[in-house]
Amino acid sequence: MQDDNTRHREKMQRIKAARDRMIATKTGEKGLIIVHTGKGKGKSSSAFGMVMRCIAHGMPCAVVQFIKGNWLTGEAELLRTRFAEECRLVISGEGFTWETQDRDRDIAAARRGWEAAKGFIRDPEIRFVLLDEINIALRYDYLDIDEVVAFLLEEKPPMTHVVLTGRNAKPELIEAADLVTEMTLVKHPFRDGIKAQPGVEF
Amino acid sequence: MQDDNTRHREKMQRIKAARDRMIATKTGEKGLIIVHTGKGKGKSSSAFGMVMRCIAHGMPCAVVQFIKGNWLTGEAELLRTRFAEECRLVISGEGFTWETQDRDRDIAAARRGWEAAKGFIRDPEIRFVLLDEINIALRYDYLDIDEVVAFLLEEKPPMTHVVLTGRNAKPELIEAADLVTEMTLVKHPFRDGIKAQPGVEF
Numbered sequence: 001m002q003d004d005n006t007r008h009r010e011k012m013q014r015i016k017a018a019r020d021r022m023i024a025t026k027t028g029e030k031g032l033i034i035v036h037t038g039k040g041k042g043k044s045s046s047a048f049g050m051v052m053r054c055i056a057h058g059m060p061c062a063v064v065q066f067i068k069g070n071w072l073t074g075e076a077e078l079l080r081t082r083f084a085e086e087c088r089l090v091i092s093g094e095g096f097t098w099e100t101q102d103r104d105r106d107i108a109a110a111r112r113g114w115e116a117a118k119g120f121i122r123d124p125e126i127r128f129v130l131l132d133e134i135n136i137a138l139r140y141d142y143l144d145i146d147e148v149v150a151f152l153l154e155e156k157p158p159m160t161h162v163v164l165t166g167r168n169a170k171p172e173l174i175e176a177a178d179l180v181t182e183m184t185l186v187k188h189p190f191r192d193g194i195k196a197q198p199g200v201e202f
Numbered sequence: 203m204q205d206d207n208t209r210h211r212e213k214m215q216r217i218k219a220a221r222d223r224m225i226a227t228k229t230g231e232k233g234l235i236i237v238h239t240g241k242g243k244g245k246s247s248s249a250f251g252m253v254m255r256c257i258a259h260g261m262p263c264a265v266v267q268f269i270k271g272n273w274l275t276g277e278a279e280l281l282r283t284r285f286a287e288e289c290r291l292v293i294s295g296e297g298f299t300w301e302t303q304d305r306d307r308d309i310a311a312a313r314r315g316w317e318a319a320k321g322f323i324r325d326p327e328i329r330f331v332l333l334d335e336i337n338i339a340l341r342y343d344y345l346d347i348d349e350v351v352a353f354l355l356e357e358k359p360p361m362t363h364v365v366l367t368g369r370n371a372k373p374e375l376i377e378a379a380d381l382v383t384e385m386t387l388v389k390h391p392f393r394d395g396i397k398a399q400p401g402v403e404f
Contacts, residue, residue: 008305016303028396036244040383045251046244052254053247053276054401056283061401074255081258082284101218103210128401161402178396180389181242186382194230194380199256199263199330200363 031127031160032178033152037135037169040183041201047130047163048075055086059127062088062120066113067133067166073202088126090116093133110142121156128161135166138173149176233329233362234380235354239337239371242385243403249332249365250277257288261329264322268315269295269335269368275404290328292318295335312344323358330363337368340375351378 036043054061065076079089092113094105113134120129137143149172156162164173174180196202238245256263267278281291294315296307315336322331339345351374358364366375376382398404 005305009303012303023397029399030391030396032391032396032399032402034402035388038386040385041381042238042244042248042251042383042385045255046248047251048254049244049247049249049251049277050401052250052280053404056276056280057400059401074258075251078254078258101211101214103207161399174388177389178391179243179402181244182386182388183242183244184240184384184386186237186376186384187379189232189234189380194232194234197231197234197363198259199252199261200234200236200381202255 029159030178031156031158031162033156033176034161034163035135035169035173035177035180036163036165036183037167037174037180038182038184039167040185041188042183043165043167044132045075046181047132047165050163051075051079051087051128051130054128055083060086060088060125061128061130062123062126063090063130063132064113064117064120064134065089065091065093065132066110066137067093074198088120090120092116093137106137106140107142110137113137114143114148118151118155121151121160121162124157126160128163130163131165133166134164135169135173138170139166139168145170145172149173152176231361232380233358233360233364235358235378236363236365237337237371237375237379237382238365238367238385239369239376239382240384240386241369242387243390244385245367245369246334247277248383249334249367252365253277253281253289253330253332256330257285262288262290262327263330263332264290264325264328265292265332265334266315266319266322266336267291267293267295267334268312268339276400290322292322294318295339308339308342309344312339315339316345316350320353320357323353323362323364326359328362330365332365333367335368336366337371337375340372341368341370347372347374351375354378 036047051061079087092109094109117131120126138145152162153176238249253263253265281289294311296311319333322328340347354364355378
């Protein structure tokens with residue numbers, strides 16, 4: 001048992017030394033363009049988790065919800081009631097496109113959201129901006145992908161992080177991003193007749 | 203333009219009707235076994251996002267951190283300072299195994315965490331339990347996968363949700379789970395020499 005533990009310690013010392021050498025080469029700091037996409041769960045909730053981290057670190061942040069406007073999601077409610085000082089919140093969307101059934105209104109809402117987003121990103125006080133479900137607005141061409149990517153690359157202050165979420169991220173955005181995660185659905189209880197539930201889904 | 207909008211509305215009405223029919227078949231409620239795995243980012247932060255949702259909905263919850271014990275992560279700090287009443291927090295782990303370099307101590311820490319986890323899961327007041335990075339403890343056999351799966355399937359109250367995170371989820375756990383998401387790494391700024399940064403990584 002002691003021998004096992006000694007071997008384990010030696011192996012772990014080697015791993016730690018290799019990791020420390022690797023980490024020592026990572027010295028840069030940079031405001032990142034981050035994309036969460038894919039059909040799996042966790043795209044928005046992990047971005048909200050990052051907002052909570054920023055709040056914990058005293059980093060002012062901002063959220064624009066592009067699509068889920070008429071859902072009173074738990075996160076938006078929490079930001080509004082408990083963290084109004086730490087995090088700005090704009091809800092531009094009025095629901096999914098099959099709920100509003102009005103393309104002109106959806107386009108107008110997306111553009112309002114994008115104007116708010118640009119203001120937050122340009123604001124030197126704000127260090128982290130979440131553009132929740134903006135990929136849906138981009139996918140339907142409610143917003144112009146080239147305009148969004150050009151703004152991020154040219155006008156985003158160097159130390160500001162911007163997170164863009166939603167399925168079907170456009171290739172231009174993936175190309176411009178620093179950090180891209182795809183959430184992949186492995187198993188989902190919908191197929192067993194389980195409905196969306198508070199805490200888990202909203 | 204008006205014609206475009208009319209066609210759009212008709213198409214969206216059909217999509218909405220199909221969705222409404224699908225959703226109407228999903229009437230069940232059930233406490234879920236949820237797994238976040240894969241090499242990508244967002245496994246822990248989306249689980250913390252769900253904890254925040256539960257807090258927003260007034261659902262009492264609990265978190266056991268199995269591995270990141272000596273990291274003062276933003277989330278743990280926020281739970282401790284702002285949500286101590288809404289969410290119980292136990293930190294059993296003392297860091298990654300290559301940090302502690304002591305297998306016996308890692309095993310003891312994992313077992314302490316699992317005892318706390320069982321208490322939270324059995325507690326009828328608690329509706330949502332996050333076992334953060336438990337997959338690491340399972341992978342190194344610090345905890346017995348059969349014992350963990352049997353407990354979840356046999357002793358978890360029917361309406362309690364349990365979320366288990368970490369890379370390399372064991373097949374037995376995936377088999378037992380209701381909802382499994384794999385976070386897939388598409389692009390990471392580490393390769394460009396960017397270090398872990400507050401808000402984004404911790």
